[in-house]
Amino acid sequence: MNSTTITNAKERIEHIEDILSSVAAGDLDLRIESEFEDDLTGVEQAINLLIDDLTHELKKSLKLKQEMEEKLMKIQEQQKTILQQQEDLMELSSPVSKVWENILILPVIGTLDSQRTQIMMENLLQKIVTTGCTTAILDITGVPTVDTQVANHLLKTVTAARLLGAECIVSGISPAIAQTIVHLGINLSNILTKATLQDAMIYALRKNEQLINGKVVLNQIDTDEPK
Amino acid sequence: MIELVSDPGWELLEELNIETEFDIVKARQSVRQYAKDAGMGIVDQTRITTAVSELFRNMYMYAGGGVVRIQKGMYEGHPALVITCMDNGPGIDDITLAMQDGYTSGQGMGYGLPGAKRLVDDFVLQSEPGQGTSVRVAKWK
Numbered sequence: 060m061n062s063t064t065i066t067n068a069k070e071r072i073e074h075i076e077d078i079l080s081s082v083a084a085g086d087l088d089l090r091i092e093s094e095f096e097d098d099l100t101g102v103e104q105a106i107n108l109l110i111d112d113l114t115h116e117l118k119k120s121l122k123l124k125q126e127m128e129e130k131l132m133k134i135q136e137q138q139k140t141i142l143q144q145q146e147d148l149m150e151l152s153s154p155v156s157k158v159w160e161n162i163l164i165l166p167v168i169g170t171l172d173s174q175r176t177q178i179m180m181e182n183l184l185q186k187i188v189t190t191g192c193t194t195a196i197l198d199i200t201g202v203p204t205v206d207t208q209v210a211n212h213l214l215k216t217v218t219a220a221r222l223l224g225a226e227c228i229v230s231g232i233s234p235a236i237a238q239t240i241v242h243l244g245i246n247l248s249n250i251l252t253k254a255t256l257q258d259a260m261i262y263a264l265r266k267n268e269q270l271i272n273g274k275v276v277l278n279q280i281d282t283d284e285p286k
Numbered sequence: 287m288i289e290l291v292s293d294p295g296w297e298l299l300e301e302l303n304i305e306t307e308f309d310i311v312k313a314r315q316s317v318r319q320y321a322k323d324a325g326m327g328i329v330d331q332t333r334i335t336t337a338v339s340e341l342f343r344n345m346y347m348y349a350g351g352g353v354v355r356i357q358k359g360m361y362e363g364h365p366a367l368v369i370t371c372m373d374n375g376p377g378i379d380d381i382t383l384a385m386q387d388g389y390t391s392g393q394g395m396g397y398g399l400p401g402a403k404r405l406v407d408d409f410v411l412q413s414e415p416g417q418g419t420s421v422r423v424a425k426w427k
């Protein structure tokens with residue numbers, strides 16, 4: 060037998076070309092079918108092995124890609140949760156409550172960044188409007204650092220509350236923070252301050268008493284009038 | 287960025303980037319902890335923390351962030367905490383004006399820089415328009 064004889068050479072090479080272009084187009088299930096045993100068979104088998112390897116590698120990288128995408132999604136979800144938690148915390152940490160007739164308390168805890176301060180201020184002003192309270196105590200015992208920005212926000216909140224007819228008392232300024240504010244040079248003398256929350260409460264209750272007494276007088280005048 | 291040269295004897299405690307408001311909080315907490323570790327009392331801790339808070343906020347607001355270097359070592363003969371803030375922002379045109387009580391180019395109170403200076407034992411500010419701003423503060427017991 061002549062070793063250079065290749066049976067049906069033209070058709071088989073065309074078949075190889077077909078398979079290769081299909082593989083290139085992404086169809087990895089195809090293989091070269093060799094019905095003859097001659098010099099071209101080795102090439103055909105080698106190409107089939109190559110396609111096998113390629114299929115294997117591709118599957119591996121697809122799996123890797125999928126894993127990466129899943130991980131990415133997980134991270135994105137976690138990030139969302141963290142953001143959500145941060146927001147929750149923000150709302151949680153500015154609870155305004157009516158503790159007594161006419162008196163609101165806002166305990167401020169943690170760090171006052173501009174976003175939180177904004178939410179805090181809105182909550183407080185809203186509550187002043189809905190409850191009609193005329194005294195609001197802002198307790199800053201839980202605020203570790205009072206810098207110019209925090210002081211500025213406090214001043215703005217107090218001024219806005221005043222416009223709505225409520226008086227704010229800021230309590231819980233520690234001696235260290237008091238000294239620091241003085242050195243910073245900020246003038247907080249327009250704000251009514253009390254050392255502790257308790258002092259602020261006592262002040263607010265006294266004021267309440269006077270208000271109630273005042274109301275009694277007003278009511279008497281009211282009932283007297285129709286006569 | 288304007289490099290303020292370090293004394294080779296100073297020990298680097300931490301270097302942080304300020305990019306977000308959350309970074310300001312973290313950096314401030316770090317400084318407070320180092321002040322505590324250095325044996326400073328609550329008043330001094332509060333002073334240095336508030337001073338750097340002003341500088342961090344300025345970097346964040348006017349320069350879009352910057353770098354903070356926290357070091358400790360001998361400063362003018364005292365064992366001190368040294369904090370350097372450097373940014374690549376627009377720089378300050380008129381430093382004398384910026385250091386004045388009540389001067390602000392924005393919506394602030396204008397007490398950040400002069401207030402910070404009063405709260406620390408040494409205060410160095412270098413700034414060039416277009417080259418950024420660098421501020422170093424030192425606090426000792």
Ligand SMILES: Nc1ncnc2c1ncn2[C@@H]1O[C@H](COP(=O)(O)OP(=O)(O)OP(=O)(O)O)[C@@H](O)[C@H]1O
Nearest residue numbers: 207344348377384390391394395396397398399419
């Ligand atoms: N890192 C900086 N880069 C560019 N400009 C700055 C920087 N720091 C301060 N300035 C300029 O200096 C001015 C004064 O700064 P300072 O911190 O004293 O006041 P403020 O930031 O305006 O207000 P406050 O700090 O009281 O909230 C600023 O308004 C700003 O124009």
Ligand SMILES: [Mg+2]
Nearest residue numbers: 344394398399
């Ligand atoms: Mg400032």
